[in-house]
Amino acid sequence: MLKKKQIPEATIPTASQADLAFLLLLFFLVTTTIDIDTGLGLTLPEYIPEEEQIEVKIDPSRMAAVLVNENGDVLIDGNVIPVFQIKDMLKARIASKNDLPKNKKMIVSLKTDRKTVYHVYISALDQIKLAYFEVRDEYSNLKFGKKFADLDEEKKSIVKEVVPIIISLAEPESIKNS
Amino acid sequence: MNFKKKRANTKEEIPTTAMPDIVFMLLMFFMTVTTMRDIDVLVSFKLPEAKALEKIESKRLVSYIWVGKDKRMQINDSFVKMEEIEGIMYDKKQALPEIIVSLRSDQNVDMGFITDIQQALRKAYCLRINYSAMIKV
Numbered sequence: 261m262l263k264k265k266q267i268p269e270a271t272i273p274t275a276s277q278a279d280l281a282f283l284l285l286l287f288f289l290v291t292t293t294i295d296i297d298t299g300l301g302l303t304l305p306e307y308i309p310e311e312e313q314i315e316v317k318i319d320p321s322r323m324a325a326v327l328v329n330e331n332g333d334v335l336i337d338g339n340v341i342p343v344f345q346i347k348d349m350l351k352a353r354i355a356s357k358n359d360l361p362k363n364k365k366m367i368v369s370l371k372t373d374r375k376t377v378y379h380v381y382i383s384a385l386d387q388i389k390l391a392y393f394e395v396r397d398e399y400s401n402l403k404f405g406k407k408f409a410d411l412d413e414e415k416k417s418i419v420k421e422v423v424p425i426i427i428s429l430a431e432p433e434s435i436k437n438s
Numbered sequence: 439m440n441f442k443k444k445r446a447n448t449k450e451e452i453p454t455t456a457m458p459d460i461v462f463m464l465l466m467f468f469m470t471v472t473t474m475r476d477i478d479v480l481v482s483f484k485l486p487e488a489k490a491l492e493k494i495e496s497k498r499l500v501s502y503i504w505v506g507k508d509k510r511m512q513i514n515d516s517f518v519k520m521e522e523i524e525g526i527m528y529d530k531k532q533a534l535p536e537i538i539v540s541l542r543s544d545q546n547v548d549m550g551f552i553t554d555i556q557q558a559l560r561k562a563y564c565l566r567i568n569y570s571a572m573i574k575v
Contacts, residue, residue, distance in 0.1 A: 298570070299492065304556060381552070
């Protein structure tokens with residue numbers, strides 16, 4: 261008598277597959293570091309040797325000199341103010357230059373002492389950038405009814421044209437030994 | 439009296455066959471976003487805080503300089519001296535012209551030191567820099 265032997269059921273148990281996947285998932289969850297680098301961007305001026313430097317006269321009305329000394333005192337155009345007031349001081353002056361042509365825009369020059377502490381410098385730079393950003397926001401609100409960050413690229417470049425960020429780092433004085 | 443609870447006659451199971459698929463999808467997401475840290479940071483530092491932060495769009499372009507509390511500097515995997523920065527950064531600039539230098543410096547370093555680094559970067563034509571900072575709340 262030929263009777264085919266009954267084949268036992270041949271399935272791979274998949275009940276634990278989810279558990280395995282969860283284990284792997286946990287591993288990657290734990291090891292993932294989503295660290296987005298944030299910081300204050302700046303473009304340094306090109307290096308020009310001292311003997312080749314030429315002095316360019318700039319109209320003092322488009323220039324704001326921010327000086328930070330070693331104690332963290334800030335001097336803008338002869339007035340001593342606390343660091344957190346830099347923004348308010350500069351905002352009005354930057355905004356007043358919105359309608360002027362490209363070569364008349366505001367330049368903010370930042371100068372520090374060699375003994376100034378880094379975080380004071382960063383907060384001064386931060387204040388200057390905030391001033392520019394707020395002027396940009398106000399302008400784009402006025403013109404397009406949106407914040408600068410929500411504009412599309414084309415409109416962004418228009419606003420950038422009107423409110424360019426020009427921060428100049430003053431040439432360091434020849435190095436003194438401290 | 440009949441105490442038997444009334445129940446619906448339908449099946450009461452949650453179908454779990456699709457669960458592995460969903461988990462695998464999550465897994466794929468985390469696998470793709472994971473970047474293993476490739477550099478050991480050897481200096482200790484506390485970043486300064488700021489508000490007007492910008493994100494660096496492309497991580498590929500970033501090159502770090504770490505400055506510790508004790509003013510030791512690290513580039514790549516090793517400590518460097520001030521005189522070496524220009525050469526190292528010049529080579530990096532040649533290899534990657536759009537390089538952005540991220541300065542991860544301790545908040546209590548004096549500016550003279552930072553200025554020296556900046557002068558070296560200017561000589562090496564690495565002009566795009568980024569002062570790494572934490573968000574101020």
